[in-house]
Amino acid sequence: MYRLQRLKFGAAALSAGLLAPIAALADTPTNVAEVVITATRLPAPLDVTPGAYVITDKDIQQRQAVFAADILSTVPGLSVYSAGAFGGVTGIRQRGASSDKSLVLVDGVEVNDASQPAGGFDFSAIDLSDVSRVEVLNGPQGSIWGSDAIGGVIAFTTREPNGVRLNLEGGSYGTGQISGSVGRATDRWALGVSASQFFTSGISEADPRNDYALYPGATASEPDGTRETTASVRGRFTFSPAVEVDGQVRINQSRTDVDGYPPPYYVLADTNDVATSRSLDAYVHAKVDGPFDLHNDFSVDRYVIARGDAGESGDYGYNANRNVYRWTTAHGGVDDPLSVLIGAERQQSQASVSDGSEHDLGETSVFGVVQWRPIRPLTASASVRYDDPDKFHSQVTGRVGAGYALGGGFSLAASWGQGFKTPSISEAVCDFCNVPSPTLLRPELADGEDLGLVWRSPSNRFSARATVFALNVRDEIAYVPVSGFNYTYVNIARTRSRGMELEGDATLGAGFRLQLAYTHDDAFDLDPTTRALRVPADSGSGALFWDHGPAELGVTVRSEGQQADTSFDFNPTERPGFTMANLVGSYALNRHVTLTGRLENLANTHYQEVSGYAEPGRSVFVGIRLRD
Numbered sequence: 090m091y092r093l094q095r096l097k098f099g100a101a102a103l104s105a106g107l108l109a110p111i112a113a114l115a116d117t118p119t120n121v122a123e124v125v126i127t128a129t130r131l132p133a134p135l136d137v138t139p140g141a142y143v144i145t146d147k148d149i150q151q152r153q154a155v156f157a158a159d160i161l162s163t164v165p166g167l168s169v170y171s172a173g174a175f176g177g178v179t180g181i182r183q184r185g186a187s188s189d190k191s192l193v194l195v196d197g198v199e200v201n202d203a204s205q206p207a208g209g210f211d212f213s214a215i216d217l218s219d220v221s222r223v224e225v226l227n228g229p230q231g232s233i234w235g236s237d238a239i240g241g242v243i244a245f246t247t248r249e250p251n252g253v254r255l256n257l258e259g260g261s262y263g264t265g266q267i268s269g270s271v272g273r274a275t276d277r278w279a280l281g282v283s284a285s286q287f288f289t290s291g292i293s294e295a296d297p298r299n300d301y302a303l304y305p306g307a308t309a310s311e312p313d314g315t316r317e318t319t320a321s322v323r324g325r326f327t328f329s330p331a332v333e334v335d336g337q338v339r340i341n342q343s344r345t346d347v348d349g350y351p352p353p354y355y356v357l358a359d360t361n362d363v364a365t366s367r368s369l370d371a372y373v374h375a376k377v378d379g380p381f382d383l384h385n386d387f388s389v390d391r392y393v394i395a396r397g398d399a400g401e402s403g404d405y406g407y408n409a410n411r412n413v414y415r416w417t418t419a420h421g422g423v424d425d426p427l428s429v430l431i432g433a434e435r436q437q438s439q440a441s442v443s444d445g446s447e448h449d450l451g452e453t454s455v456f457g458v459v460q461w462r463p464i465r466p467l468t469a470s471a472s473v474r475y476d477d478p479d480k481f482h483s484q485v486t487g488r489v490g491a492g493y494a495l496g497g498g499f500s501l502a503a504s505w506g507q508g509f510k511t512p513s514i515s516e517a518v519c520d521f522c523n524v525p526s527p528t529l530l531r532p533e534l535a536d537g538e539d540l541g542l543v544w545r546s547p548s549n550r551f552s553a554r555a556t557v558f559a560l561n562v563r564d565e566i567a568y569v570p571v572s573g574f575n576y577t578y579v580n581i582a583r584t585r586s587r588g589m590e591l592e593g594d595a596t597l598g599a600g601f602r603l604q605l606a607y608t609h610d611d612a613f614d615l616d617p618t619t620r621a622l623r624v625p626a627d628s629g630s631g632a633l634f635w636d637h638g639p640a641e642l643g644v645t646v647r648s649e650g651q652q653a654d655t656s657f658d659f660n661p662t663e664r665p666g667f668t669m670a671n672l673v674g675s676y677a678l679n680r681h682v683t684l685t686g687r688l689e690n691l692a693n694t695h696y697q698e699v700s701g702y703a704e705p706g707r708s709v710f711v712g713i714r715l716r717d
Contacts (some may be wrong), residue, residue, distance in 0.1 A: 125423055128194070128224040128244040130233050130472070131430050131458045132423045136500045137468045137492020139541035139556050140166065140184075140227035140241070142592070146248070149217050151634055151643055153673045153687045153710075155266065155287065157215040157223075161243070162647060163630040165590035165608045166227040166558070170623045170698045171213065173294030174705050175262070176315030176345035176364075179212040184227050184537070184560045185586030185612025185624045186240030190510055192230070194244040196337060198370040198390040201237055203450075204409035204440040206520065207566075208237065208513035214341055214366060216319055218256065218268035218285040221248040227590070228537045228558060229508030231486035232472040235434070235454055239508035239535040239562060247339070249274050249323060250281025258685065258712030262705065263290035263314075266712075272323070279325040279335075288316040294348040295357045296703035298695065299657045307358040309703075313346035331378040338371040351401050357657035357701045362400030369393045385418045408447075409440035409514075421460075431457045442520040450514055452478040466494040476509070480517065481532055484509045500543045508535040516566050516578045523575035531580050535562040550596040560586040583615040586624075604632045620653040623699065625666065639677035644691075646670045657701025667696035675714075683714040 124135040154160040162169040168182040180188030189209035230238035250272025259265040272281020295309035325335035349360040390413040397406030421428025437451040456474035477483040490504030510533040541556035565582035588610035607629035612621035627650040634643040648668040656662040672688040693707040
């Protein structure tokens with residue numbers, strides 16, 4: 090606790106040093122809409138929600154981001170890593186928590202994979218062609234979203250098609266992308282379809298520069314390609330001012346060549362393995378305004394995934410599905426002195442395990458959120474949730490937070506929250522175990538706190554934020570040896586993270602905009618005390634954009650320090666740090682046609698996000714955007 094207090098004091102001093110020069114540039118006050126985050130269930134002002142970040146459609150377009158990892162890798166508090174470029178399994182660690190401890194939502198539908206051993210999510214499955222907004226909530230959010238939200242929540246919102254859009258792009262490594270949408274949206278109704286396909290010949294997932302001297306015959310030269318398709322149908326109808334129904338069906342399918350660990354050496358090398366995945370997420374929402382200014386929301390969500398692998402590593406396949414039935418009723422809005430939301434939820438998941446059998450887990454939950462503004466500068470919030478899993482002990486989690494507008498554009502915010510994670514289906518049935526678990530598994534538990542200082546100019550042209558945080562996770566489930574080659578799952582592990590997140594945004598004039606981000610994260614596994622894998626202690630990014638009439642240019646630089654990892658032959662290692670840059674540009678021929686270009690890995694840097702896995706060298710992509 091003393092160390093965290095020192096970190097908070099240091100952050101406050103550093104924040105003052107960063108914010109003061111920017112504050113001096115403040116310009117004439119103007120009325121600017123307040124940025125609001127909605128993944129908090131009750132919409133909340135961004136500046137009083139520490140650890141919250143919003144990526145807009147403009148951000149995605151400016152950076153010409155193709156996949157979720159392309160844009161999330163620059164968000165403070167996130168460690169993004171991919172086991173091979175172009176379709177390699179992609180994980181995210183929020184504030185040092187393992188990748189299975191982030192809850193992922195697409196239009197409110199939970200898409201964590203119940204058939205994955207720990208219940209995580211592969212971010213390579215999300216391309217951004219139909220995504221209009223991404224919200225990131227760092228820190229435990231169990232009282233809002235229930236199980237899995239220990240590191241935080243990452244919520245994607247897709248675009249409601251209106252008119253005609255078409256994007257075409259091609260470039261290095263035989264890469265191409267085509268995406269488009271067509272639809273009509275009015276105040277009364279909307280109907281539209283979206284589709285995209287990405288394909289590439291790729292590069293070898295196993296890095297040819299790995300030291301194969303001890304493994305004669307092991308190679309890493311065969312390109313590993315991928316093809317991914319996403320399509321959706323979306324509709325909305327307003328029956329009356331008080332009743333509206335909307336829904337969507339979204340499918341994703343991918344086929345990726347992957348490298349594996351062939352005999353006799355079992356090191357990462359060329360194989361003929363192919364990984365496949367097919368998923369569907371769908372929802373129906375009914376919004377009904379009732380008496381006493383109550384806003385009711387009834388929803389039914391479904392997520393289905395089937396994934397497999399065929400080749401030298403063997404043939405296998407897994408299936409999972411999840412149904413969620415949810416009701417909420419809310420009173421008040423973000424500007425009201427008091428707003429309240431209560432809700433109930435039933436979730437049922439089913440998944441197959443290694444022997445082909447299927448098992449299920451379910452839970453029933455009730456929750457409540459309140460936001461209170463007793464005086465205009467102060468915003469306080471609290472939430473509590475009761476989760477009753479069918480096969481494990483029930484959990485009660487809470488969260489409290491407060492933000493205060495100090496004046497002069499400064500706001501101070503702090504929060505404390507709890508999280509938990511119910512054992513996954515694989516853990517619950519002890520899949521891949523040689524011996525049964527000696528004790529009944531318990532849910533993993535977490536608590537976290539953060540303190541943030543924000544400054545925003547009256548015109549919103551300049552902003553900066555500094556946040557210090559702490560996250561403690563206990564009773565983590567680990568797959569451990571009992572004797573010889575006998576393994577089982579037990580609640581034994583603990584992790585601890587302490588760190589700082591910095592973010593700055595400045596519209597400099599003459600068409601220039603500067604964005605900066607930095608994260609310091611001391612993340613440790615405590616039994617025994619070692620650095621957490623794939624969490625660099627220091628990482629950051631900077632982006633400078635220039636917008637002048639029809640022309641736009643931008644350069645993004647991303648840097649990561651070294652991190653603890655496992656080498657291509659399973660030995661502990663330190664993955665070196667790296668710095669790489671991308672250059673993007675576009676030119677609007679008219680309001681309907683825009684030409685685009687992107688130069689990735691500008692300096693042709695050799696780097697690895699995951700030790701042993703290759704990343705592309707210098708790459709060129711050109712494209713065209715068409716709008717009606």
